[in-house]
Amino acid sequence: MKQVIALTLLVAMSSTLFSQQTVTSKSFTREDYLRKSRNQKTVGWILIGTSVLMYGSALAAATVDGIAQVNHDLWSAIDQNTPPVKKNNKVITRMAITGTVALFGSIPFFDAASKNKKRANALSFSLKSENVFLVQNASLVPQVIPALSLKISI
Numbered sequence: 001m002k003q004v005i006a007l008t009l010l011v012a013m014s015s016t017l018f019s020q021q022t023v024t025s026k027s028f029t030r031e032d033y034l035r036k037s038r039n040q041k042t043v044g045w046i047l048i049g050t051s052v053l054m055y056g057s058a059l060a061a062a063t064v065d066g067i068a069q070v071n072h073d074l075w076s077a078i079d080q081n082t083p084p085v086k087k088n089n090k091v092i093t094r095m096a097i098t099g100t101v102a103l104f105g106s107i108p109f110f111d112a113a114s115k116n117k118k119r120a121n122a123l124s125f126s127l128k129s130e131n132v133f134l135v136q137n138a139s140l141v142p143q144v145i146p147a148l149s150l151k152i153s154i
Contacts, residue, residue, distance in 0.1 A: 033120035040113035047106035054099030058092045065092070 028036075068085050076082040130147040133140040 037113045037116035044106040044109035051099045051103035058095035
């Protein structure tokens with residue numbers, strides 16, 4: 001039984017000693033980084049457009065409220081029974097806050113898009129020689145094999 005365990009451990013250790021380690025994490029290609037950059041830039045522009053739309057709507061609503069208030073003041077000078085103007089201050093404030101959040105929310109997307117584009121441009125492939133030890137005739141023999149390397153500058 002001891003011999004079986006010892007033999008199993010020896011085989012397991014030798015397979016890991018003379019095997020190349022594999023990385024299970026997914027590596028991105030240049031196209032992946034460019035696609036990710038383009039999508040992030042699109043989201044950034046959508047958020048800026050939303051911000052402009054919200055600010056414009058808030059400004060228009062505030063202008064309408066201001067005109068209604070001036071109109072009310074003029075009519076109340078003539079007729080004391082003029083009903084008061086209903087103001088939309090809460091709605092205008094919420095629209096302005098939403099526009100501000102959308103504007104500041106677009107900044108990280110543009111920043112990430114820029115970083116991903118730089119990463120895509122920094123990827124490079126090269127061919128290099130790897131020294132490995134192979135078992136031949138019960139001894140370790142050093143050999144040189146070609147290997148493809150991927151350089152990522154971060």
